[in-house]
Amino acid sequence: MKDILEKLKSNGYKLTQPREKVLELLSHNHKALSAQDIHSFIKDVDKASVYRTLNLLEELGIVNIENFNNEKLYCLSADPHHHIICKKCGFSEEVPCTYEHYNFSNFSNVQHQMTLTGVCNKCNK
Amino acid sequence: MKDILEKLKSNGYKLTQPREKVLELLSHNHKALSAQDIHSFIKDVDKASVYRTLNLLEELGIVNIENFNNEKLYCLSADPHHHIICKKCGFSEEVPCTYEHYNFSNFSNVQHQMTLTGVCNKCNK
DNA sequence: ACACAATTGCGAATGGTTTGCAATAGCAAA
């Protein structure tokens, strides 16, 4: 957390309340959240600011994005992992990243992003 | 192609011109296309119909979706594969799916979807 | 405490996707 704030500062960005609140929320939350989720948790931060903050955090590599149903979900980028989300109830769980590097002869700077969905045991009954 | 049309029919759906045109385009095209790409290729099919068709094809498992920059890209689901897309010029290439099954103890019916991006050699100069 | 630039909040604009509905087209049965 402190190191993240430092990272912002060292890149010339200010430590503002909206940024701290978004980071605070993400660090206390174990599942990936959409911009709207985040805004609904901290309503005193304007949604435009939430979006701007998330875009900035992504550029700096502080958050990772996962796509679920064409919705961007954000989470702090700690250990590389993915989330598996239950299609019925939305329950989610972290899954370690088992991605293995393929030999991308024609590409460099390869980044990947994965969406995993399923039906959780609870919903399966 | 014929088998796809059969699949539509056997599920009680009609073989309409919009559906045939969308399938025709997808089968002649080697990269994943967005709904808008598709509509721009076949302008005589209304965009609402393109979206409806794609949603139906997805439900039936006839097309796969890949997310790129929060844009849904569609391609026929043949051999499982992903696309890697150059962030600078949009060039794309197929990559075989090397996804390995993880033991999802709490989930069933797991599906995955991956987005790969990079910079192609051409753009790297 | 001051001053300047970065950042915010607000509201309006944007752009992709969906929806409601009347007109049309596909399909099965006669």
Add this chain to the structure above:
DNA sequence: TTTGCTATTGCAAACCATTCGCAATTGTGT
């Protein structure tokens, strides 16, 4: 082949997430 029923289409309007422009505010270094 013609008829009739229903699914499907095209169109326009609605929706909803995200972005933008700009004046007001906040953070930071001096």
